[in-house]
Amino acid sequence: MDNRERTDSQAxxxxxxxxxxxxxxxxxMLRRNLNAAGFQVSLAANGRELRNAYRHRQPDLVLLDxxxxxxxxxxLAVELVAATSAAIIIITGRDELNDRVKGLDAGADDYIIKPFDIDELLARIRAVLRRRSLELPQTNQLELGPFCLDRTARTFCRVGSPPTCITLTETEVRILSILILHNGRVVSREQLMSREIKSPVDRSIDVHIGNIRRKLKQSKLNDIVIWPVRGFGYRLRLEP
Structure with missing residues (x-):
């Protein structure tokens, strides 16, 4: 078993x-296929059953219609982000761009349109779990110039009196952590997203980046910029 397979198995x-x-x-159908793939699966038909399920056992991931x-x-996605640390993949027949943006903005890690191939869904689940299990430095705070990312509080602040902060989703924290750790170097979209999902129409990482940029702009944190690198990915840099 190579390192990639070992990481997937552990996740x-x-x-x-x-x-x-x-x-x-x-x-x-989903429970049958997920059980066959080695996952423990519970079903919920509505918000009440979902709340009962996650209060009794914190899930690693929620597939949410x-x-x-x-x-x-x-x-419900907004509620899950606030109440749990679970990853969220939205599965739905609603394929409008506005719905995808709303879902990812609410804190979902990924978004897949019905009907879908079960192998693609399993690949996306493994990818999300792998991203969540990637080892980052043990410290909860990462610094870049006058900025500090608090991964526990899910805030990104410019140090000052008073500090100027934005609040992030779990996925946005992970993306920003990776960009900070690369210290200005370019990070590929695959590194920020998934090495398995190769579809050129999958733009979820761009939506997450767009959300971070919007929050930075709204809080007037204009001296830190996430630059796109055409055809490759993104890099984070401080502006004078």
Whole structure:
């Protein structure tokens, strides 16, 4: 087993997943395939069942349908981000760009459109779990010039009196951590996202980057910039 396979196996071993979908046939199909892939799976048909499930056992990942009868999936994604440390993959038939942006902005790690191939879904699940399990420095704070990223509080602040801060999602914290650790060097989209998902139409990492940029701009943190490198990725730099 090579390092890549070992990392996937470690990320996947005993990982707990909640499938939130009111289509019972779809939910049972997902549970069957996820169980066969080695995951522990619980089903929830609505927000009430989801809350009961994650209060009894903190999941590693939630597969969340947006089209639920009673509650909107976007609202549940926001709730999950606030209440748990679980990764979130939205699975839905809503394929409008605005829906994808809303889902990722709410804190989802990935977004996949129905109908989908089960092998692609499994690849995306492994990719998200691998990103969550990547080892970063033990310190909860990373510094770059006058800026400090607090990974526990999920804040990025310019030191001062008073400090100017933005609040980040779990995924945004990980992206910013990787960019800071590369200290101005270019980071590929694959490094920030996934080495498995190669589809050129998958732009979720760009949405996350766009959200970070928007937060920086709104808080007037204009002296730190995430620059795109055409055809490759991004790099973080301080502006004079």
């Amino acid at each position: 996947q071993a005993q990982a707990s997943i909640i499938v939130v979908d009111d289509d019972q046939r779809m939910a049972r 947006l089209n639920l009868e009673v509650e909107d999936g976007i609202d």
